[in-house]
Amino acid sequence: MFKVSKKLALVLCLVLLSSIFLTACGGSKTEEPKVEEPAKVEEPAAKALQVGIVLSTGGKGDKSFNDAAIAGLEKAKKELGIEYKDIEPREMAQDEESLRFLAEQGMDLVIGVGFLMEEPLRNVALEFPNTKFAIIDAVVDEPNVASLVFKEHEGSFLAGSLAALMSESNTVGFVGGMKIPLIEKFQAGYEHGVEYINETEGKDVKVVSAYAGTTGAAFNDPATGKELTLSHISKGSDVIYHASGGTGQGVFEAASEKGKIAIGVDSNQNWMYPGTILASMLKRVDVAVFNTVKSVLDDNFAGGLSVFGVDNDGVGLTDLENVSDLEKSGVDNDQAKIDQMQELKNSIPAEVRTKLEDIKKKIISGEIVVREE
């Protein structure tokens, strides 16, 4: 008998523990409706546009691709009064479920970030023909999907031209993330830019290239990025461009340690290592996202392909002359760091800037056709 009661005590202990836990939580629940009520009154008046976004793995805080998409939505929230919800899938296999989930919630627009979303987004877009979708960096040929792609090669051409014009050692480097056609587009444009300067300026600049890996992890591998950059520098590179997401941190670190120059990518990264990053090749994911949201709001959303290139400022270099407000706020308005950035920008001769403007015009007019591979 004693044995049984002992066991009973154990079970009771468990029940007690869970009941403490439940009542503790129950207490906070009674307060809940009071907080929510005023918010619910406001809702029907506003009836904001609902946007759902599924970020690529890496998620928020990558200081590059995902953050740019979120920045676009934040801007839309502020200026257009929309509401958005984001999902950061922890694993690739949840992409499809996450997209479907947002569509089921009755979102007006569902955005998928990154080329890995291509197949999942196609499946879900077919299931929800009345929901609007957008995908970044991939093409999904369905009437209710807007495919937002970028001419990364054009922006990289400008980066390559800048690197070749600034190089004193006549060797420049490229560090890619994952070896896929998308990133090879960056490399092709960069190399083409260098070749163009070699032809027109009579220089003889070489390009050394390397990739961090073959899986998604290659976009978040600063240690490898640093090793590759150090190896580029040992081969004589004095300007290094990267297209490798978070791996770029290592690129900047190595360049900064060795006193070389780096070129950032996707977002404005110039403030991350003041005095090291000469410029960044912007890929205006934020603009693309904002414009798409606006088109839904203005009721002129159109499925199909939207291409962002140098001509519509979808890609391009950061300001080469003055330190921008964004760069200032990036370093918390630290004057010493702002001076460092300004000093680096001052090292770009005025004639280099005019040459780059010239190249930009030639790309827009079609006089220069940048190769993609």
Place this chain on the structure above:
Amino acid sequence: MRKEDIYKNIKELLVPVGAIALGLLVGAIIILMIGGNPIEAYKALFIGAFGDKNKIANTLARSTPLIFSGLAVAFAFRCGLFNIGVEGQMFVGALAAAYVGANVTGLPKVIHLPLTVISAMLAGGLWAAVPGVLKAKRGVHEVINTIMMNFISYALIAFLVTDVLRAPGQTPRTVGILPSAQLARLSELVNWSNSRLNTGFLIGLAACAVIYYLLWKTTVGYEVRSVGLSPMAAEYGGINSNQKIILAMVISGALGGLAGAERILGFDRALILGFSPGFGFEGIAVALLGRNHPVGVLLGALLFGALSNGGAWMNFSTDVPVDLIVVLQAVIIFFVAADQIVRRLFPKKKKDWGVV
């Protein structure tokens, strides 16, 4: 069942259930600390995992690979082996399934599908046999070897999928599995579902039953467990320990290969690089939580699948970040591993201390 057996089973359940309760409690404190509402968060977690038929299906789909990987770890553990290499065995199994499932043509489904599944099991089993043989013949520790074999399999799969077997397109993936080798998805069987839950789940349930039968109802299972408890004593009792070690590793690896086969043939229908968020390693946690028993493994896999899928909903409908799921899993495992904490909180008689 005899009375003592019932008590024993309750005792077995005590540590995992207590650990889950403590884990949720610690999770609740963390949610409170970051300014969230634990009951709302847990409600969202539950709804996300079991809210409707499709969510339940998706939870089962997420659990399926964990059933296999958990069984793989548990089986090896019953023989006293700590197989950290399930992830790698799963990769080579996936590779075999992707190759045979896409490139062997002209076979009817009744032959092609079993052939593909068996080739995945063979690949996983052979991959695990290497550390098994090294352990049995040379005494090289299996923990080191299985970890090393993982790295080899990462490199192998990355090379083969990006360069040799690659299908056209941005994503590094192999060409699709032929219909004759596909495991049927729920979405293809019923109208209401869009889930990628597939018949691999049933194979998982069958695997649980088979492993239970093998371990407790056959001579081989008895021998394997004897070696696990004491190789020397087993040897003295006339059991060939070395042979059992190799056998246990091969069966463990074959189960790992099955985990890969289910993903490739049913869930993804192609080998997409990065398809596993670490199922093999989660399997270690699942086996630990399930006390290395097939039924426990099944329940542990369901819990982890539910946490993972419910987390996405929680992330959406509350402000609690999805990373909390990882914290919950870690805390639960912590309390299972540090089972003395749980046992002290629920004390019992001294003489029971020896029983695990």
